[in-house]
Amino acid sequence: MSGSDLPFWKTKKLHEMSPEEWELLCDGCGRCCLVKLEDEDTGRVYATDVSCKLLDAGTCRCSDYANRRQKVPDCIRLTPQEVARITWLPPTCGYRLIREGADLPWWHPLVSGDPETVHSAGISARGRISATEEEIAVDDLPARIVDWPMEDPAPSPSSPSVRRRRAAARHTDM
Numbered sequence: 001m002s003g004s005d006l007p008f009w010k011t012k013k014l015h016e017m018s019p020e021e022w023e024l025l026c027d028g029c030g031r032c033c034l035v036k037l038e039d040e041d042t043g044r045v046y047a048t049d050v051s052c053k054l055l056d057a058g059t060c061r062c063s064d065y066a067n068r069r070q071k072v073p074d075c076i077r078l079t080p081q082e083v084a085r086i087t088w089l090p091p092t093c094g095y096r097l098i099r100e101g102a103d104l105p106w107w108h109p110l111v112s113g114d115p116e117t118v119h120s121a122g123i124s125a126r127g128r129i130s131a132t133e134e135e136i137a138v139d140d141l142p143a144r145i146v147d148w149p150m151e152d153p154a155p156s157p158s159s160p161s162v163r164r165r166r167a168a169a170r171h172t173d174m
Helices: 019-024 065-071 080-085 094-099 138-144 160-173
Strands: 034-038 045-051
Touching: 034 138, 045 138, 080 094
Parallel strands: none
Antiparallel strands: 034 045
């Protein structure tokens, strides 16, 4: 494959991408739209299973993306500068992966060609959101802290554990 045949995310830095390319890097996991809490003493950020009021829990997409900044004033607009600064982007985030020089995983819609693979691979927030920020009191948020938004639960289809499972499945089918 020549350089011109490579997909844009393999040939461009974040700041070189067009607005359309930039938007395509979002895998639609919804993890960045979960309410986060910051420890004022340590600066550590904790994710909760409570979502922004605009997150559609079924699609894991913003229900009013074009107007989100007006409706949620503290919504962060991701830019290459913000991606470099923000510490709480999940390790599976396409923006973070490209900034760190990694490739997109097999389940990313740009790789798989299917926007559902982010959900079927167990990456997204689908089925994991307990409430929206409007439905839960701020004082109750610490009880909603969860670890999964900062984990990468989906091994590559070619990883040893996936190959072992496939081999075991073939063996039992005989």
